[in-house]
Each structure stands twice: as structure tokens, then as C-alpha cells.
Amino acid sequence: MSKVIRMTGMLVCLVLAVVVALLSITAGDTLYLVYLVVASLLGVAAGIIKNSGKR
């Protein structure tokens, strides 16, 4: 995977995490937990994208 694609992918994950953080402001207790799960998965995704293409 090229550096540009990796950088774009990580940025998309970061932007989505910010969107999720903003959405979580109005969320109830249960929905908030869902947002936490989504954010951590986005973090994992960003990490995988960053490390893809490496041995």
C-alpha cells in the first residue's frame, strides 16, 4: 500500500473518530458505549492501515 493511501486511510479514521466523539455528546448511556466500541475499532483500523505493507 502506498504511503499516500495509508495516510489518507489514517486521516479518514481520525475524522470518523472525531465525528463519533461529537455524536457521543448527545448519546444516552447505551448508545455511548456503542460509540466507544466504534471509536476503538476505528483506532485499530487506523493502526492496521499504518502498519500494512510492512513485515
Add this chain to the structure above:
Amino acid sequence: MMPPRWKKVLADLWVNKTRTLLVAMSIAVGVFAVGMIAESRVRMLRGLSEDYLRGDPFSGVIATEQTFDRELLNAIRKIDGVAEADARQGVTLRLKVGPNQWKTLNLDAFRDFDDIRVGKMSPVRGQWPPEDKTFVVERSAMNPALGETLAMGNSYVVETLEQKQRRIEITGVVHDLNLPPALFTGTYTGYITEDTLEWLGETRGQYGSVLFRVDKEHYFDQEYITVVAKAIRDKIEKSGIEVREIFIPPDPGESPVASFGLEPIVLILSAVGVLAVFLSGFLVTNTISGLLAQQTKQIGIMKAVGATTKQVMGMYFFLVVCFGLLALAIGAPLAYIAAGLFSDFFATLFNFNAKSYGILPEVLAMELFVSLVVPILGATYPLIRGSRITIREALASDSGAGGYGAGIIDRLINKVRGLPRPMLLSLRNTFRRKGRLALTMTTLVIAGATFIGVFCVQDSVKLSLDEFFQSLYRFDVGVDLDRKYRSRQLIQEAMSVPGVVYAETWGSIGTRRLRADGTESETIFLQAPPPDSPLIGPLLLKGRWLKPDDENGLVVSSGLVKAEEDVTVRDTITLKIKGRESDWQVVGVVKGFGNEMMAYANQPYYEREVREAGVSADLRIVTEQHDAAYQEQVQDSIEQHFREIGLNISSSTTLASEYQQTVDTFNIIIYCLLIMAVLTAVVGGLGLAGTMSMNVLERTREIGVMRAIGASDFSVLQIVMVEGIMIGMISWALGALLAFPLSKLLSDSVGTLFTGTPFSYTYSVNGALLWLGISVALAALASFLPAWNASRLTVRDVLAYE
């Protein structure tokens, strides 16, 4: 006997303890953030909401200009939609809390404490209900943060508006969730019997406000509550009594404590929790990827001696689970303890009881998810790749120290001259693994930007308050009198007090706008300074300020224009003052603080409209010097002088105390934001420690070579630590830059959440400098342990290292 592969896993965990601890800490940060924030949310908001609703809170309060009796109250109770209503009669006193130190005390009197139907309070300790000639105090008055120490069992001097002094004992403490905390209002509240009320000089049975609540189905329905409030208002007005103000909470069914500031704080923290979890997921995935990359050769060797892909994957999944369990054991108890401390801190500030619900299954589930599922997910992809690698590829792989020298940055660094050789080495090492550097920097840069952002918010709050006070509060001492006195007399008497250089009186009254469709606005505070008053210099947003010859000219605040969207300059609007309607032409819009609905008119015209010429209850004074001590000294002299000549002061304030009280309120928000900045800094610091540790591991052979040619322990320590500090400084520079957009966003959001409008923005240079110090210290601390380990490597260790 334990199979060798599990022995290897345990050895991996045990032999490299620093690395084990670092990986576990990276995961534990996420567990801690999730646990603490989710637990605090529940402890604070759920506990508060349950307690509040149990006390049958009011849906609205209607204050009247004249007093009314129980007959009208009984009629109100029969109105459709009114589930219950109570009338309240109170007396405002001054409570002596120290030599020349007075506080405003509102005492609410009840005929029957067993028949409180709306807004019940709950006894905390001592007597309940109170006996005659004593009072029970609302517990927020005893908050240590207020500075004064009220104590149960002590007697205090109180002074009525007519300057009668009485000594009254506090015999009990109650908790009333219907009130904003004394810490924010500066006013204390207590409860007394009707006999005590009479003893204080008031007549029993003359009510000044009615509290009502709607049925529980409509507790949260503001539209429904407004309709019911209007029906009550009509009923009151039909009985010949004027309604002064209708108050419906902005979030009906929610405690004013929650609406007042707690909820925005929890919401901001919740958003931070989400971002912390994202960063933690990112950090964990990267750390584990790096760890597996280091083990590629070992995977190759294991495969060469017969390990299957499944066995290899099983081993590393087990390793990751061990890291996760260790992180859970570190993070979860810490999160539980921190949530308790955090909620108790805010509970004391906001006057509510934070409740512990034991171990919450949903919180524990989230902690398990972050400690086990996230690392396993993060490890899956690199593991699949790593374990499928052929023996030849694995043995040929080199997870070494990264390439250097080809890129633009590398070439620029090569041109650096004049630095000592170890420093040059540190500089070049910093940029050897650019991907890893970028990752470490990401968290540190975000941490820095958040930290500086918090200080920018603090400075922006101060700037906004300065603008507000300098434009609308250009006096040193403000005096409110119990009734209207002749303005000329008030000014003359004020000027006779030593230290007073100027005094003027203002007109002020609560009004409502009558809209074209016949509906009425919320209360608008109409103020009337003298023409060309030097005590007001508002920031004009549109139109112009009042001219001395303006008749019905009106300048409105930005808060009013926001609430009444159709109001613009040159419009004519109708105001309902004392039940009479009058037309006003809007000539300008000024910047107000938050959503306050203010309007300003010329005093002569205002006096004609309210039919009160030459009298006022609002005196504003300028003193010779403007420091807090001098303002207080003149305030005391004025109070004493006015008391001697029979002018009854209901309250007085100094500009310095007003300013400090507002700043203190916002400081609570700043502390909360700082907690989130520290949390991000911890994630960043751990990331840096992990990076430095990996760098040292990868460069073990280089360190050995350096030692073999004579490098001392100190030189090795210096090379590693300078690299860490360099990363800290670069991240500071980038963080300081990112802080511009981030702090603007943060400042606007906090301003909008708490005051309804964004704050005036300013960048905090002090915050940036403070973060420079912290980031260098953090980087030094994070790189010290790896540096120490590196400096202790012997040439023999290095040659044995694979």
C-alpha cells in the same frame, strides 16, 4: 510438563519486563479512560436524575409583583394540567459571616413542612423541620470552597432590610436539588417556620411566587409546561395581580445542577473518552505490530523446528491476552477509584450525591472489550501475515534500525554542522524510523494541542469577561436598595462617603416583549442609565448607542436578538412593562454575555414609561482607587453610612468580587478540561516510552559497537535521552501550531455550551510555554528508562544479542 512454546511466551513476558509493562500500560490507558468516564457518567448523571425526580421538582415558577393568598393558590391547583402547586413566601436577609462580612440569605417559610408538594428537600442532619427562631440551611452554603465556615449549632446575626438585627441558630442541614449551588450564586438558602418569619418582621400568608409541576408524563415536555404556565399566569392576572416573571427551566425534568454546568462537563468528557479510546486502539495496534515485527526471526526459527502456523498464532494470541489481562488488572481498579474521586469532586462542587452502583456490568464489558478484544483485533492482521511467512523469508528478515540517508529530511539533517557528535547522532536517530516517529508524535502533538487548547479556553474566558465587565460594568461598587429612593439623595449620600469619586442611579425593571402573534417572550431586563453615562460603553454589533435626545430608542443585547430572531435595528417592538404596553424603536444591538436578554433605554423616557420619575433602587459608584481591597473598604463605608441615615441596602457588590466569582465558575470547567489534557499527555508519554524502548532494542548492536570503541555510560544515556527530548520538542512545535484551530473549536464549543455564544478567542502563549516545559520533562522521563537500560548494556551482552 509445560510445552516449550508456552514457556517461551512466559519467558517473553518475564525476561523483558520493561517492554511487557509498556505494552500493558498502553492498553491500560484505554481501559482507564473508558472505565473512568463511563463509570463517572453513570455515578453523576444517573444518581443526580434519580434523586432530583424523587423530590417532585417544579416544572415552572411564576413570580408576582404583588403578594397573593392561599385562595388563589387553591384556584391554581385546580387548573387543567397542574398536577400540584405550592406557594412560597420568603425573606431576604443579610447574614453576618465575619467582621464586616455579610452574605445574602434567602429564608423560605413553610406553614406545614409535611405538606410540601413541589420541590421537596431532604434532611441531611440535625433538626427537621426547624423549630421556631431557628433555621435549617441548604447544605451547599457549607461548601468549604466558599471560604466561610457555617456550622450547625452556631448562632449568627441576620439583618432584615429594615436593619433589624436578630440572632438565629442553624439547627439542621438539608439538601435541596431544586436550587443552583451557593458556590455559583453566592446566595445562601435556609428554611424556617411561619412563626420565625413573623419574628423576622414579615407578615405570614403573603406569597410572592408559585411553584407548579405537571404530571409525570409531561415532566420533560417544555411546550406543554409553557401552555400550563400561561394558564396559571392568566388566572393570576385575572385576580388583579401582576406577573413579574415566568421561569421554566431550559431542560424541564432535569436538575438545575445538571443544566447549570455538570451536564456540559460530562458531555465534553464523554467526547474526550471516545477520542482517548481511538488513540488507545491506535497505540495498542502499533505497539503489538512493532512487537511482532521484532519476533519475525524467532517465528522463522520456530517454524524451522516444526511449529505449525496455528501453533504460532495461538502462542502470540496468548501473549496478547496476557498483556490485556495485565492491563485490565492495572486499569480497571484505577478507573474505579478515579471515577469515585472524580464524581465526588464534582458532587461537592455542584451539590449533589454521586452514587456508586457497584461494579457496573456495562462498564466492565467495555473494559474487557478494550483490554482483550481491541488488542486481539489489533494483533490479528500482523499475526496472520507474520505466521504465514516462510522460513526463508522469516530468517532473511531484518527488523533493524530502519533506513537513513535517502529522504529530503535526512539530507537536510546531514547539512547540520557545529553540533557535538553525540548530539548529531541523536538528531539523525530521531528520523531513522519516520513511521514510528510519526505515530509517537501524533499522540504527543494531540496531547500538546489539547493542553494548550485548554489554556486558550481559559484566556478566552478571561478576555470575554474583561470585555463584558469593561463595557457594561464600569463601576467599582454596586448597591441595590430595598425600595426606590430619590435618586438625587442616593447620589448625594454616596458622594459624601470618603473614596467615592462618582455615583449615578440606574432604572431597571423586568419586562416581556409582546410579539405580533400575541405571544410573550421570556423576561427581558430593561436598564436605563442616565444619558451620556460614563459607566457604560458597550461593544456595538449593529446600529448605534443611545443618544441623549432618543425618546423611545432601545438598544438590545445579542442574547435578545438570538432569542427573538425577528428583532432587527430600526424595528419597532412592543414591551409589556408593569402590565402596560409601550412601543420602542430598536436603534442598536450590543454584545452581551451569553444569552442574557438585556435592553437599554434612556433614563428620562424610561421613567416616564414606568411612571417613576427621579427615583431608583440601583446605585452605581466609582471609587478613587480600583483594587479589590479599596473597593471593599468603600463598600463597607457606604453600607455603614447608608445604615446610619436609614437607607436600607438589600445587597451590595464590588466589581472585583463579581469578576472573581464568574472566573471561579469557569475555572471549574477549565479543571475538567485539564483532566482530559493530562489523560492525553499520559497516552502520549507512554507512546514515547514505547518508541524509545523499541529504538534501543533495535540498536542494541550499534550501542555495543559504540561501547567497544570507548563510549561511556553517560554518552549512551545522553544519546538516547537527547533523541527523546528532540521528539518532545518537535511534537511541542507541531502541537503549538495545531492548538490554533483546535483551541478555537474548543473555545467556541465551551462558550456555546455554557453561555449560548462563542467566547472572544485568544491564543495562550503562557499555555504554549508551559507545555514546552512539560513536553521536554515528559520526553526526558519517558526516555530515561530505555536510556538507562541502553547505558547498562555490556559489549558481551551485545554480541550475544540476536
